[in-house]
Amino acid sequence: MKTPSAAALAIAALLLLPISGFAADAQASAAPAPGDLPAAADAPASPFLPGEQMIGLSAGLQIPAFLSTLAFEEAGVSHLNLGASFSFSYQYFVARGLSIGGNFAGAFNGTIGGSSVFTAPLGFTTSYWWTKLPFEFTVLGEAGGYLTRYLSNGIIGPFLKAGGGAYWRATPSWSLGLQAYLWFVPELHYGDYTDLDRLAGFVETSIAAVYHL
């Protein structure tokens, strides 16, 4: 039960290592010294200025991280198998490096009984981007709702996601990279059914392509 959680968190930490340079790089990007040159002569010079837009596509693994009651009594995460996810996102820069946007995703996880859990979140995102050409980095937070289907039953609820990614600016228009996000999927019921409340968590690790409009 603990193994998938530990593995998921380790992968997430590994993929988020580039973010450790966020603070220093952010300061450097925000206040360039007069006369600085681009890191590479043919690299795109986009510093994620206001008005720029991006769309992103991703596909990857969906790793069950935890499953518990709202009192954090964890049980049953091992009943979920490694799954797959995909997403489609749009971002619009409202300030230098700061974007808002939307994200639609879907994820499948098989179960030990041969069933599957499908979760489709839809949310608003806020991201901060910075660059160390030819690499780009981002941290992102998302809030929205999700729809889950399981054995012909469904539930909708609030959804939170946090994480980041590192990308290589392959062409002036395209960046390719890796992302890792932690999904918080609370299942909340009302009335006489609050004993069904659960908190599920997944780590999405995916390959992403970002198109700079």
Place this chain on the structure above:
Amino acid sequence: MRTQGRLLCAASILLASILAFSCDNSYGVYKGVQGEKSQKGTTSFTKTQVSNAFRLGSNYYAATMTLNSKAVGDSVWSTVAIAGTTDYRLQSAVLAGDSSAGTIYALVETGGTVNVYRSVDGATWTADLTLPAQTYSGTSAFIFDALFSANGSLYAEGHAYDSTGASSASTYTLWYLNGTSFVHVNAFSPAADKPLRGVVFGAGSYYFASADLLFNGSAADGSDAASAITAYTDLSGKTISGISYTKGISTAGALYVATSDGYLYQGGNATGSSVASVPLTVVVQVPASATSDLILAGTDAIGTTPAVGYYEGTFGSLAIGSTNTQVALTASIFKSTVSTFPIHAFFYDPVKTTVFVCVSPGSSSSTYHGLYSSVWDPATAKWSGWSAE
């Protein structure tokens, strides 16, 4: 702009509808996941229909296209060699008699020849019974395609049919094993295209059922059998889809007659109980507590409407197995195992307090199996939930 607005409005309504119909506040998705059990059964039953299961001595047996066995308490099933080979096609297998001193009868085709083999230990098989001649002449054929047992007696279903598919030429006959030969039960004559449902025994009577007839009598050979359908006033005209005589545990066993319109009749009750919208098949009685029992009533399919597993409860108060979940343990176990499968047979072993369910799992998933079991723990008064064998 107006068109775009309408499209947006329609999309919003569609999305809202999907969300509204998708949400069931009374169902816990992740509680269901937490309640699942791993279903890693033997490959012998993966995507394979199991038609019957029983126990003889220290072994369990399950009939697929072959006869399979495992030692009680073991988890490994293997194919039983009949007449020295596992290269045969099993049409039907039953246990006549009780689990300690019964006889297994197997209707087996080997090399184009059909014989009835018998064994008292599952290891040594003999084919010394005389089965009436089976014929294939032009488009007409007469074969034996199923075995039944009741109170230690053996019966065979004879099936005459026209290979062109004319249902009017399809007739079923019942044959009783008298000594080493099968004799026709003349008193029991179903109409054309009305297959047999089985023979059961209880309270001193043998009950013979086909899709259109229900007879009973005290003689095993059916010589005094007469129609018992008058005891069930609203059964007349219905299609019988299953017959069972359950063994009592804490409470007495009873005769159950099931119909294709989802009704169940118990004992001599003149009126039935409407249970399902699909045909019911067989019934088994299992423990519910130290002092009470419950029954499981299997279902079949109608046309393209799939079966729905089984109903659970007491007569007159049965609910689908995802609602009454005592034997399945959780709704998610019921739904991830038998919930869409036709049920062919139940078998309850009172010694190991284990119930088996024999199903047609279809071929849509490698996690579907033809045989599941659930174990009753008297100490906790709980079932273990279905696990694939």
